[in-house]
Structures are given as C-alpha cells and as structure tokens.
Amino acid sequence: MSEVSTLELTQGAGPESTGISARITPDNTMEVLSQQEVARLVDRGNEQVYETFRRCALAALNTGAETDNTQLVLEQFKNFSIDVVTQERGIKLELHNAPANAFVDGEIVQGIKEHVFSALRDIIYVNNELLEKCDADLNTSEGITNGVFHILRNAGLLRTQRTPNIIVCWGGHSINEVEYEYSKEVGYQMGLRGLDICTGCGPGAMKGPMKGATFGHAKQRVQGRYIGITEPGIIAAESPNPIVNQLIIMPDIEKRLEAFVRAGHGIVVFPGGAGTAEEILYILGILMLPENKDIPFPLIFTGPPTAAAYFEQIDEFIGLTLGAEAQKLYEIVVDNPILVAQKMRDAMQRVTDYRRATHDAYYFNWVVRIDDDQQHPFEPTHAKMAALSLHKQQPPHKLASNLRKAFSGIVDGNVKANGIKSVAENGPYLISGDVEIIEPLEKLLRSFVEQKRMKIPTTEYEPCYRIV
Amino acid sequence: MSEVSTLELTQGAGPESTGISARITPDNTMEVLSQQEVARLVDRGNEQVYETFRRCALAALNTGAETDNTQLVLEQFKNFSIDVVTQERGIKLELHNAPANAFVDGEIVQGIKEHVFSALRDIIYVNNELLEKCDADLNTSEGITNGVFHILRNAGLLRTQRTPNIIVCWGGHSINEVEYEYSKEVGYQMGLRGLDICTGCGPGAMKGPMKGATFGHAKQRVQGRYIGITEPGIIAAESPNPIVNQLIIMPDIEKRLEAFVRAGHGIVVFPGGAGTAEEILYILGILMLPENKDIPFPLIFTGPPTAAAYFEQIDEFIGLTLGAEAQKLYEIVVDNPILVAQKMRDAMQRVTDYRRATHDAYYFNWVVRIDDDQQHPFEPTHAKMAALSLHKQQPPHKLASNLRKAFSGIVDGNVKANGIKSVAENGPYLISGDVEIIEPLEKLLRSFVEQKRMKIPTTEYEPCYRIV
Amino acid sequence: MSEVSTLELTQGAGPESTGISARITPDNTMEVLSQQEVARLVDRGNEQVYETFRRCALAALNTGAETDNTQLVLEQFKNFSIDVVTQERGIKLELHNAPANAFVDGEIVQGIKEHVFSALRDIIYVNNELLEKCDADLNTSEGITNGVFHILRNAGLLRTQRTPNIIVCWGGHSINEVEYEYSKEVGYQMGLRGLDICTGCGPGAMKGPMKGATFGHAKQRVQGRYIGITEPGIIAAESPNPIVNQLIIMPDIEKRLEAFVRAGHGIVVFPGGAGTAEEILYILGILMLPENKDIPFPLIFTGPPTAAAYFEQIDEFIGLTLGAEAQKLYEIVVDNPILVAQKMRDAMQRVTDYRRATHDAYYFNWVVRIDDDQQHPFEPTHAKMAALSLHKQQPPHKLASNLRKAFSGIVDGNVKANGIKSVAENGPYLISGDVEIIEPLEKLLRSFVEQKRMKIPTTEYEPCYRIV
C-alpha cells in the first residue's frame, strides 16, 4: 500500500544500513531438481547471468521503495549478494545485506520470498534450460514464440481450467493521485466481475488495478490472480508489489510484450508516458497486421476526467500517423470504471468463442501473428535511434513498429541503467523523420514532459532525446 | 473501499429508486434443514423476529452507504422485503426492492449474499433453535455464556486447529482521515504477522484494520479471517463491509461484548466516542474482577500523534474514577503500528501458554469470569439512566460496570432507532452521581463532542444526555 | 479382509489376554463442545446409556472377530472399560483392556478410532441432545422421522452436493463362500459405476459389497462412501468392518430400518436368513402403502445360481401371503452382477427426477410414508410374539408389518443378548396365525435352518421359535 511505504521505510534500511542476512527455502517451485540442475544453479561461472539474477532479486526484495532510479538502488545495496546453496531436500538461497524492507521481525515476507525464487527460476533456470531446447531457437519468430510459451509454462502461468479472464493493464508508473485512484476503481470493478489482472509490476497504473481488484475479489470471495510480467532492465526501477502472486521475468522487453499479448485476453490502457506509448504502438502494430484482423482483442483507453485531454492527444497522434483504421482498434472511455469493466467482461465471451472456433488454447494465444520485427530485441543506441524509419512510405503496421522503437529508446534513456549511462556520456538520442510524423511526435512528447509523465518527479525532467 | 462508495452510489439506488428483486441461494450454511426447521424459517408468525431479520438483511445489503442514521436507512428502503422460500434442495431467499449497491450487473455480490444468510442464521434460526436449548437459559450467567458459545459455534467461528491469533479492534466509526489511515497501518502490520482481525463491523476504526490486514495477509499469502460481530440495534447504522468474511449478529449488545472477550485473544482500542468508552469500561470491568487477575489479556490503546491527547483524557478519566490498578491493565502506544503488532503477536504466546496450562479451549475463553451484571441487557430508559449508581462506594469493577451503562445509554440515544425516538420524545437522558465521578465524566463527554467523535458529522451534534 | 482375520487373531487377544490400554483423540467429530456438553459426556450417571456405549465401542474395537455370539464377546472382554476425559482442546477417550485387534504396534487403527467416536457421538451425545429437542418427539410418527433426520445429519451423512447414488445392500451375515464372492462382485460392478454402498455392518453380505466396491471405486479413482448403519442390540454380533467410513448407530432396529429407507436410494437384497426376511417385509410394508405407489424405489433380489432356489422360496412366500401386487415391487436377478449394477445406476436417474419434481431433498427421502406401526420399536416378548396378527383380514401392508415383527423376534432370539437370555429361560417363542400364512412361514423358516442361514454355523442351530 502506498500509504504504508513511508512507515515501512522507518523500519527499513537507510543507505548506511548493512542490511539483513538470511537463508530462505523455496515452497513449491524448483523443488525437485537433478544434481546437474542444482550444479548449474550453484555455479557462478557466468558472471552476466549471475549479475542479472542479483539485480532482479534485489528489486524483488526492495519492494515499496519510491524511486525509479535504478542506479541509485544498485548503489545503495551494492553489498547485497545472493547465493544458491545445496541442501538435503533441494536448494536454498543465501542472502547477504538484503534490504530490511523485505523482512518482518527478521522473517522474510512470504510474497517477497516467492518473487526472489521467481527470479531464480526465470533468470538462471530458464537461462540454463532454454539453451538446451531446440524448440526455443530465439533467432526465429516461431522459436521466440515457443520460448515465451516455455517460460510462461515453466512459471505455472498457463492453466487449462480457466476460461479467458486475464486483463492486462498498462499505464504509467508516474501518474498522479487522481489517476491512481481511478485505476484502483477500474481494478475494483473488474475484480467484482471475476476478471484477473496482469500488469508490468511497479507503482502507479501497474499497482492501482491490482489493489482495487484485491477488494473486488475479496468481496466476491474469489482467489484472484495478480500477474506481474517484467524484464531485467526495468525491474529495478519498477519493483514488484508483493500483491503480485505470479511474478514472471521475461528475458527482454520484446518477449515481455509478447507475453502480455499471448497470455492476456484484453488490454486496458491508463494514462502514462513514453512506456505506455510504446505499449500502445506495439499492440496497434500487431492488430493492424492483416492476418490478425478477425481476432477479437478488446483494447480500451481509460482515465478520469482529468485524463480526457491526454487520450485526445494520443488519439490524435495515432490518427495523424497511423490513420483512421488504427483508431478503430480501440475505444476510449472517460470516467466510467463500471463501463470499462462491463465491456471487458462481455468481450471475454467473444474471445472464448473465437478460441473455441479456431481450436486455439484459452491460456495462450497461438493464433495472433506477431511480426518478426516486433519480436527481436531493439537495443537502442544513438546510431539506431537516429536511423529509425519514421515516414509513411511503409505499411502502417511497420510504421507503428518503428514508432514503438522510438519510444522504447526514450524509456531506456529515462529509467534503465545502460540507457541513462549512455545518454549521460553521449548526449540525448537524436530522433528524425518525415515532418508529418515527427511533428505530432514532438508535440506528444512535449505534453508528456509538461504533464510530468516521463519519470517519478523528483527533480526537473531533462529529456533523454532531441527531435530533429 | 471508502474511495469507492461514491462511485458505487452513482450506480446504486437513490431514495426514489424501486430497488432490485432477486432470488439468492445459500452456499454452505443452513444447507441441510429438517422440514420443521424450514417451516419455522418460512413462518412470518413472529412479526418482531421477522422485522429484526429484515433490518439486519437490509443493513447487510446496504453496505457502503455513508450514514449512521438508522432511521434514514429504514425509511429509504421501507419497501424492502425478504422472504424464505422452500426449494427442492433446501431454501432460498427472495428479495424485493433491495438496495442496488449489493449487486453487480444484476448479480448479488458473493460477500454480501453470505452476510444476508448470516442474518438468517443468527436471527431466525438461532432464535428458533436456542429457545429449545435448555443449556442456553438466558436468565442465568452460565446460560448466557452458553448461549454466546452456541451462537458462535453455529456460525462456524470456533475452530480447533487455530492457535490464538484473533485481535479485536475497537474504536469509533466516526474517526478522521489520519486516524483511519493509522488504523489501516496497524491492521497491515498485524496482518503481516499472521494475526486475524475482529471488529464490530461498520466504518472507521472497524474497517481500517481489516483493510490494512487484507494487504498484510495477501503479502504473506495467508487466508485471513475478518470477523465482524454486531447486533440488531447497531447493524443498520454500522453496515458490515463485505471484506468481513465471518459475520455474526449477536442478540444484544451485552452478548456481543461477551463474544468479543471470549472469542478474541487480545484487544486494540483506537480513538472513538461513547461506544468506544463503553467498550473500554466493559473490558476493564472484567479484568478488574479478582478472579481474572492472572489471565493474560493484552489490551492496547493506540492512535496517531494527533490522538495522543485523546488517550491522555481517557487515561486520566480512568485514573480518577477507577484508580491506578485499572490503569495497569492496558498500555498506550502512540504512533507506532509496528510496536502494537509486535506486542500483540508476542502476547499470543502468553495467551496460548495460559490456555494450555488451564486446559482452556483456544477458541473460546471459558475461564474468564464475567459479572452477571455485565451480561444482562441494559436497556436504557430515562428512569434507568437517572438511577445509575455512579459513586465510589462500590468495588471498582462495579463502578466500571455502571459507567459502562451510562455510555451504553448515550450510544443508544445517538444512533439506535429506539433511543433516538425516546430522546426526541422525552428530552435528553439525565445522568447524575458523585461529583468525583460525574465531573471527569462530563469533561470526557465534552471532549468527545468537541472532537466530533459522537456521530458521523452531518449537522451539529446535539447531546442525547445531560449531566446533572 | 476375511482372509486376514486368522492372522490378526494370532496377534490379538485371546480370552485370557488383559487387552490394551490407550488414550485416543477425536479428529473432526465433536471437536468443539460446550462445557455442559462435555460434562454430560463425562458423566457416568446414566448406567444404561454408559453400558450401551461401552458395548458399542467394544464392538467397534473387536472388528474382525468371527462370531455372532454377543454374549461370548461381552464375557471375553468383561474388563473392558472406556471413559471420556476432559482435555485442553476438547475431549479424549481412555480405553482399558481393549481388544488388541484394534491396534497396530500399539497404535489404534484410524478407521476403528473413528468408529469408537461415532459410538460416542451416536449413543451419548445424541442421547443427551435429542432429549432436549422438541422436534424429535419419539412418540409421534413425525417426531421419529425427525429424530432419524437429526441423527443422520449430526453424523454428517446428509450432503447436498451429491446426487442420488447410495445403494443399500441387505443380506445375511452368515452366507456361504459362493454367495459372499457374488456379493463382492455386485459391489465391484456398482463401484465401477460410481454407486456408494450402505449396509448394516458386520460380515457376510454386509461386508462383501463394500469390499468389492472398494476396488471398483479405486479403479475409477473415486472416493467411495461405505456407510454402515447399525443399532446397539446388533452391533456386538455384527462388528463394523473398518472399511466402513461412515458408521452410524441408530437407537433401535426400527429407526435403523427407517434410516436405510430415507437415506438410501435403492436396495439390493442378497441371500440371508431371518434378518433379511425382516428387512424385505419392512420395505414391502412401506412400498405397499397406497401413498407410496408413485415413488420410484428400486429393489432387486440377487444371488449366484446356487441362490436361485432361495429367492424362489422367498418369492413364493410373498406371493402366498402378500399377493401378486407385492411381487411387482421387486425384481429377481440371478447370476448377473453387471445387470444388477446397471439397473441400479439407471434407476438413480428416475429417483433424481422424482425428487426434483416433488421438491424433495436428494439426501433424505421426506416424501416416502412410513406407517406409524413400523416406526415404533417392537420389543419381542413371548407374549407379544404369541399375539401377532398373522392373518389376511387386514390390508396387505399391515400383514407385511406383522410378519416383519415375527422375523424381528426370531433375530432377537438368535443373536441379541436379551433375546438369547429370554429364550434360554422361557423356551422358544410360540408363533401362530391363520394356516394360509403360517404354513408358508413354517416352510420358509425350515428352509433357512436347512440352508444354515440362521446363524454363523458353529454348532447345530436350535430354533428360538416354534410354529403352532
């Protein structure tokens, strides 16, 4: 609970704190491992993999902290270490100098413990085992989709008994109080209607719907699912709330986006900044593919009255760049949480019918086509950002894909460790293109800055990009 | 969620609304009934019992409404009716003109449905069946305790597998935002430590700890118990929140208080008004009995810094009237939710040890002695209020008991239908006694009024009593 | 397993053995008791009730013994005693000189322990609590039916989730190996079809179907119910097999028969002796009532080829005494277990439909009418046996009822302690009536003796009756 974090921090570790050391035991996951599997887990040979795991575990332990500056977090807990140790009945994790936040009277909070083991499972285990899997050849489109499937299945996310009810909620981590309360209310109304929530973890629009749904589910006496799908680059800045009861760390941002689309059954977008724009362009790029035109995929943009102007800007930007066809793919609902929830609930029936008609699994959308270009990791560099094809001489879904990359780069420069470093060293990313694209883009970005949607506001926002 | 209620009400029924009609089926409770039992349920012969049931069911359905004026609620839904109908596999309830709040898209919220059936169980069923039980002779002290036991057992509250962990939270329904947030935080910290919450239902200090504990339990992946114990006279003014997953309606206020003491394992008192003072005096009256002096019974008064003065007043009042011995029975903790939770958790071990040593049940405190005088219903009239023995020529526990009655009368005049009517007709209750009692009392009551703790503030509070 | 008993007995207690002493704790039943309820349980004031409990507990503990001579058992374990002791979390039972058969390496077998607590529940608890219940006035027909309901509900037998599938199996405790194997096979085929088994406990036709069904259920991965309904007079001679996972001890033979009819959904009758004849006449007496003529109640007599003659005799006897209408109420199936199981499974659908149409409970047949005369205990004495109305100048269902009493008396004289004693002292019961009744009766009884169906053959059978 956001109200709680200040109090928690009084208990927690200041920068000078030495943190807590503890041994923690897994509950269900990864219980029965072969000796080789354990050996590979214990092995610290691959420094990069280990460091990724250490950072993700730290993020899980550092829950409740109110910052999105990855660098700060990593420095504050630079002495934190985590090791896999072999034990008679399997394995344990040994923590040193862990954030005190994660503990209650010396005992780790159960939900946080589960997240740390999710990190172990998704970073080290998946890394080891996926490399052995011929099916998951991450160089091909089909292989990537298979990789996404295997990671989600291994995480226990795919359940056959369920009918479609997973609503993905996107939106900014840095939204204001009114928008936050609104996102809670939407979550509450969806929870009352038996819908489960999936977000990207972290604060703001990613926490609100889960908190709201918690009460909706409690009132309906339903065991809700609160699925958080993140990736190593962003998790430190968007620490998973322990309400998340299924945490999955995908290898990179593109697989994370694909996981949202294949495991979710509908998407609600709350106000946000560059990351949210990236997500909107990603899903539009998919739904605009001719092969996908018959697939029911409910997509709603919503917010309180104060956010009406924001969605008008987004809508206008989409109209100007991708055209009227793209605008038909979503609905905008202002100030009506009940309507949003009702529309999503109704859409679930259409999704179910379509899956049945196409013999597609309820728990994984095999049918939806994702362009190769949207699947491979886009690692922004100054050169790549400068070279983006932002013009109308390409199919609209390709333009959507390229616009997505532009926003992806901005997110990178805003909150990710590497991006921040690179911008600090080389100056802002330069973005250019046709004027009919670049002008609306510049306008949209400017409004994000004005509305303080780029980062959790601590100091004045300094753009990591320049439109040229 | 309090944030939600306004939105809910836009969906809900205004005074002009005709309400919703529906048939609802029980889940587990009261499934297997004999033909006679069903016949008695269906029978509307006893008008008074039926009306009590109707009011309690209405209160359960009217959840989320922000008023404590019973009369208003009853008038708004005067066309509401509820009937038991016989069905092939048991019974159903037929609702007419029910508050729309209780429904989501035409279907009743599961948690609310359970509460309505709790009302059926506790009002009609218990009424019928207890009358047949020789053990529960409500004219004797032992019989009353047995009656309380039978009602709680019949409600499924008594569970042998649990070790002591039920913390009763008392406090005002009309507290300010800071106090409310504080009560949530205490609930959160108790939930993190595996403690369950029991309150009197309703808003304010009775909702905050449950909401907080919901998150604490969720983070610890614990299925929490949120027990609401109320009584027919107060339920309309303090509608149970659907988070309550065990609702019990005791026959009257004295049995409700006894239920708190026998089923709970410790008590936290938040700031409140006359009702809270009544509760404090009740538990002090019990703990001051010589027979109870060895029984561990943790009792903590707590609130945010702004409530420090409030508890000083209470403490001073207790010191002046009941003496220093009474002051030893509780602790005051200001602005430290974690400490409150830790103290309660630690005390649970002492409670467990004592129960084991005395062969007393974990789930029901048979050993604690409650004076006959505290068990029989005190039905305030002008005559009885005027005749209260408020002097020091009696054992302190007797004085506590009599002071409790004074506050009980004030609660009655403030929020209960009968009391409001009686005061409206006959003027305020007159309260008199020795000056060394009556002066501190007057001072305390005045401070309650000044701090707006008497009722949910809509208009200026007009006292239902006069100190003479 | 019958094969096992010899081996068990080598471990068990011979007549000279001092038996085993132990304390046993209940699991679920009777966990949460009030202090008064415990006090009444502990109280040995009512010697007769205590002695009944002691005998039933002994019978449960003495499982596997191959005798139906109650007297012998009681003498062998005359030092056995059992006491209720109060404990911190409820109660325990203290056993002294208990049969060693019930223990494995000093620990009581779980199934047997449950049976002993069933005896406590049904004898002492029900005895105490039923006396307080006005609903269960055992002097009226309706009150008796209510009493049966309350005992079964208190035992946890009545479950709303289930659709009709309880098949009552009647038949002799002293049947030969071929008939026993046949009864197992019928149970096996019913178990394969998801039917549950209810018998009167004890060996022979009461054990076979349960053993068979155990395998049928195991193959279908179904958790079967093996319900044993007995009564204090017969339990010692027909010790419940621990496979029985719901043991219920009804107060007397008439309530036991009513429990079969109201809780069961169909009846299969295997070959047997006087007790089986009693049961056949009881159910025919009910089904012949005009009020019951539309109620679907599947009734099948079945056995291996060697039993064909036996059922011809029964059928002939019924035809001669009760007439052709009575013969229409059952089917005889020889040597076809699959057909029996199929017929029963099919009939369950008709039973379900009828219950739904009449709004009758699935778990308790309220609709079927049982004549007052069949509900009140018939306690055979020489005078009553001599005075039975065995003639055709009465409605056939009355004649059935009176014939049932004749057989009830013979069972009494054969295996019950009181009956054996009375016959030993006063000579055989004299039975008389019209020749057109008495001749077929004599013929049938003679055939029972010849076929050794009267008692488990140890010595030559000496009739406890004389037809005059």
Place this chain on the structure above:
Amino acid sequence: MSEVSTLELTQGAGPESTGISARITPDNTMEVLSQQEVARLVDRGNEQVYETFRRCALAALNTGAETDNTQLVLEQFKNFSIDVVTQERGIKLELHNAPANAFVDGEIVQGIKEHVFSALRDIIYVNNELLEKCDADLNTSEGITNGVFHILRNAGLLRTQRTPNIIVCWGGHSINEVEYEYSKEVGYQMGLRGLDICTGCGPGAMKGPMKGATFGHAKQRVQGRYIGITEPGIIAAESPNPIVNQLIIMPDIEKRLEAFVRAGHGIVVFPGGAGTAEEILYILGILMLPENKDIPFPLIFTGPPTAAAYFEQIDEFIGLTLGAEAQKLYEIVVDNPILVAQKMRDAMQRVTDYRRATHDAYYFNWVVRIDDDQQHPFEPTHAKMAALSLHKQQPPHKLASNLRKAFSGIVDGNVKANGIKSVAENGPYLISGDVEIIEPLEKLLRSFVEQKRMKIPTTEYEPCYRIV
C-alpha cells in the same frame, strides 16, 4: 480382483470381438503443450516408437486378462489402433478396436485411462523430449541415472513432502494361491503401517501386496500410492492392474531396475521364478559394491511356510556363488507378515537418517552407486548368452551382474515377444561357465521348473535355455 476377472471376461472381448472405439481426454498430465510438442505427438513418423506406444496402451487396456503370452495378446488385438488428435484445449486419444474389458457400459475406466496416458507420456513424450536433453546422455552412467530421474520426475513420482516409505515388492507373476494370499497379507500389514507399495505391475506377487495394502490404507484412512514400474517388453505380459495409481514405463529393463532402486526405500522379495532371481542378483550386485557398503537398504525375502524351501534354495545358491558376504545383505522371514512390515517400517527411519546425514534427497537415491555394466541394456542373443562370464575369477559384484544377465535372458525367452521368437527359430539359449557356478545354477533353474514358477502354467513348460 482376481475373483472378478472371469466375470469381466464374460463381458469382455473374445478373439472374434471387434472391440470398442472411443475418444479419451487426459485429466492432468500433458495438459499444456506447445504446438511443436503436439505436432511431435501426432506425428507417426517413427514407426518403432509408435508401435511401442500402441503395445503399451494395449497392455494397459487389456488389464485383467490372465495370460502372459505377449504374442497371443498382440494377435488377438491386431486391429487395435490408437492416435493422438489435436483438440482446442490440448490433445485427445482416439482408440479403435480396443479391448472391451477397459470399459464399463461404454465408458473407459478412469484408472485405465490414466494408464493409457501414462504410456503416451512415457513412450512418445519422453522419447521426444529426452532426446533433446544433454543431461540425459544415455551412453554414460551419469546420463542414464539422469534419464531415470527425468522420466520419474516427469511422471510426477518425486515428491518432496514425503518421508521415505516406498517399499518395492518383487516376486513372481505366476505364484500359487497360498503365496498370493501371503503377499496380500504382507501388503495389508505394510499398508496398516503407512507404507506405500511399488511393484513391477502385473499379476501374482506384483498384485497381491497392492490389494492388501489397499485395505490397510483404507482402514487407516490413508491415501496410498500404488506405483507400477514396467517397461515396453514386459508390459504386454504383465498388464498393469488399475489399482496402480502411478504407472511408469521405463525405456528398458535396466532403467526399470534402476528406477526401483533409486525411487524405492526398501525391497521385499516374494517367491518367483527367473525374473525374481534376476532382480535379486541385480540388487545384490549393487549392494556388494564397496562404495555402497554403508547405505542402509532393507532387503527381505519372505513367503508362507510352503515357500521356506524355495528361499533355502535361493540362499544356498547365493552362498555357493557369491559367498557369505552376499548372504548378509538380506534377511529371510518365513510366515510372518507382521514382522516383515515392522522391519520395513523400522528401517525407514534408518533410511531417513542416512539421507539427511548425506544431504541426499528423500525421493531419489542419488548416493547409491550402480555399476556401468548394470545400467546398459543387456539384449540377450544366443551369442551373448553363450559368452556370459560365469566364473569366480572376478569380483563377486561382477559375478552377480553376469548371473543377472543369464536370468534376464531366460525371462526374455520365456515371456517377451522377441525372445520367444528367437528361441523358436534358433533353439534354446546355451549357458555355460565354471562348474562351481553352473551346477548350482542348473539346480536352481530345475527347481523353478518343477515348482511351475517359470510361466503362468497353461501347458507344460518348455525351457528356453540349456545348461552346458
């Protein structure tokens, strides 16, 4: 139930029957599959794998048939086919001309259905997926052990919550009634003591202990595990009883033996023939390895009095060939099921202590060393059989291993399709060696023949070997 099979067969399919066609759906196993995994399952490209699957599925469906002649079964159901079909929520299996035994009124028996899907899982799925696993390189000792682990884990056999309690029961499929009853009694006594049973599937000593344990577990209200571990070559001749609630089909006889040793916690050997001798020599070969000398591994040979001579012969043979050290590794208990069960239960504590001390898993014995030579498949040919090293100029554990191969060949020639064919074409296997080995061997084999332990006796046994 053996008693049942004749009756079942009357319902079942005679040789002329066309069998039953049906579609069956999996319950839990293999629910969530990727598209590639499904594609590989559906693919019939690998004819040999498909044929193995078809045979195993047929064996599972043909349960209850009383023959061990694989050839006969395969001919009788030569029209049987089975196909994987893709379905909206996963896969189904389509059966054509399946044995009618497997169905009850047209619906497949649940336990049999599970076995058919176990075959799919273990034959096709494991075959596909194991080939991709580098860890399970079946050319190395470590890789084989890993393969065994992966197959058992994939089958859900390895459970961390359990403490050691799996007793492997070995013994002949063709034992006499007295021995069969004895094996039931041992199973019963072990079931009473909470021990689970693991056998090789099939009739005789592999069914008896499970049937007995079913009753022991039922009396103790314990959900027992009945684990059957078989392999494709033997399953047709030893059809799994549907009581088996975990069926695992290992790739070959050596991995099956390793699975027994690594997943089981103790071994009871009943009388048997060549297969049992093979198993005894296998486990002795392991326990005689110097590396294993401290590992507690309870091994008991037991049977009724009539089997005393049989075990004397075995014991004598072991003494003469492997020496007194080998004789210390087992105990012989005659005619005392309770003692066998008590010894096993006591040994479980020692096993638990040892696992804890060595940090070895409870559910998989990683520590025990198995010689490379015992892990690789021994495929008997006339040449290999003739070339076996049966002399004392080798470490005793090597001799044990070679003697095992001799018996393995004889089993092959007795009941496996290939072996029978090869012997029919080329005459009996010739076995030679040093006289001090070969003489006791011949004597032992002769006694097996005399005691009709070689095959289920239909006609006179004709040896498939000749000692030279």
